[in-house]
Amino acid sequence: MMNLPTVQAPIHKKPLLLYLATNSYAIGALIAQKDGGGIEQPxxxxxxxLKDAETCYPRAERACLAIVYASQRLRHYFLAYEVWLMTKSHAIKVLLQQPILSGRISQWLLQLSQYDLRMGAPRAVKSQAIADLLAQFPGEEEFPLDDEVPGELAMAEELREQWVMKFDGSSTARSGGVGVVLYHEEDKAVELSFKLEFPCLNNTAEYEAYLTGLATALEMGVKHLKVLGDSNLVVCQTKGSFSLKEPSLAPYRVMAQKMEKKFLTFEIEHTPRNENRFADA
Known part of the structure; x- marks a missing residue:
C-alpha cells in the first residue's frame, strides 16, 4: 500500500467504525463507514x-489512549454518530467494561461515557491495515490531551458570558482551508486555521469551518455563543430560512444541529465579508 485512499464524507445516520493501531512509539486511529455497496471507506x-510516560503504557492502555485522543480530535463525529470500536483484543474489551477502575483509566472512561460508543469484531482487513500503517509514520501534531471529566469543571469556569465565534471556509480544485476565531471581551482570542486535504465545494468548506468552531467552543466549556459568518447559506440554513437542497451537506447540518443544542444560549448572524477578515481561511 503505497498511497493512502481518499477520505469520503460520512453518510447521515450510518454508524462510524473506529479502528485503532498502537506500537511502542505511536498511536493511530481510523474512522471508516460502509458505503452504499457495503464497502468500508475511510x-x-x-x-x-507517544510522549514521555505514555511509551511505558501497556498495550491495552495505549489503545484506550488512542480512543480518547480520537474522541477529542474528532469530537464532532463522536457527538453526531454512533461509533463502533472494531477490535479483536480481549484485553481492550475487558478494560473498557471493567466496573471499578482508578487513576487515568477511570478518567478516560468517564470522558468516553458521553458518546454512543459500542464494540464489534473487525471484518475489513483494509481498514485495519490503514490504521496500522498510520501508526508507523506518526506526525508531530501538537494537540494536547484534555484530562477534564464531564461535569468536573469549576463553577468559576462555567463561562456564563457570551463568546463570539467567527468562521470562514474556502476551497480550490484540489483542497480547501478553514479559519475560526473565538473570543470574549475579557479574554485573548483563540485562532484556528488548517488545510483540508481533500477537494470540496465552498459550501462544504464553510460547514467544515462552522463545525470546527462549534466543537472547539464546546470543548472550551462555552455555554453562551454568538456566531458571525459571511456564508449566507450556512447562516440561513441554521436559522431555518433556507431549505437543504444539497444532499452532500445533510450530514453537516445534522451534526451542526446536535452541537447547537448543547449551548444554553445560541444565536447566529450573517456578517459582511469585509467584517469577517479576522477569520479568513
Missing amino acids: VYYINRT
Whole structure:
C-alpha cells in the first residue's frame, strides 16, 4: 500500500467504525463507514507520537489512549454518530467494561461515557491495515490531551458570558482551508486555521469551518455563543430560512444541529465579508 485512499464524507445516520493501531512509539486511529455497496471507506485518520510516560503504557492502555485522543480530535463525529470500536483484543474489551477502575483509566472512561460508543469484531482487513500503517509514520501534531471529566469543571469556569465565534471556509480544485476565531471581551482570542486535504465545494468548506468552531467552543466549556459568518447559506440554513437542497451537506447540518443544542444560549448572524477578515481561511 503505497498511497493512502481518499477520505469520503460520512453518510447521515450510518454508524462510524473506529479502528485503532498502537506500537511502542505511536498511536493511530481510523474512522471508516460502509458505503452504499457495503464497502468500508475511510472518513478520517489521525496519529501522533507517544510522549514521555505514555511509551511505558501497556498495550491495552495505549489503545484506550488512542480512543480518547480520537474522541477529542474528532469530537464532532463522536457527538453526531454512533461509533463502533472494531477490535479483536480481549484485553481492550475487558478494560473498557471493567466496573471499578482508578487513576487515568477511570478518567478516560468517564470522558468516553458521553458518546454512543459500542464494540464489534473487525471484518475489513483494509481498514485495519490503514490504521496500522498510520501508526508507523506518526506526525508531530501538537494537540494536547484534555484530562477534564464531564461535569468536573469549576463553577468559576462555567463561562456564563457570551463568546463570539467567527468562521470562514474556502476551497480550490484540489483542497480547501478553514479559519475560526473565538473570543470574549475579557479574554485573548483563540485562532484556528488548517488545510483540508481533500477537494470540496465552498459550501462544504464553510460547514467544515462552522463545525470546527462549534466543537472547539464546546470543548472550551462555552455555554453562551454568538456566531458571525459571511456564508449566507450556512447562516440561513441554521436559522431555518433556507431549505437543504444539497444532499452532500445533510450530514453537516445534522451534526451542526446536535452541537447547537448543547449551548444554553445560541444565536447566529450573517456578517459582511469585509467584517469577517479576522477569520479568513
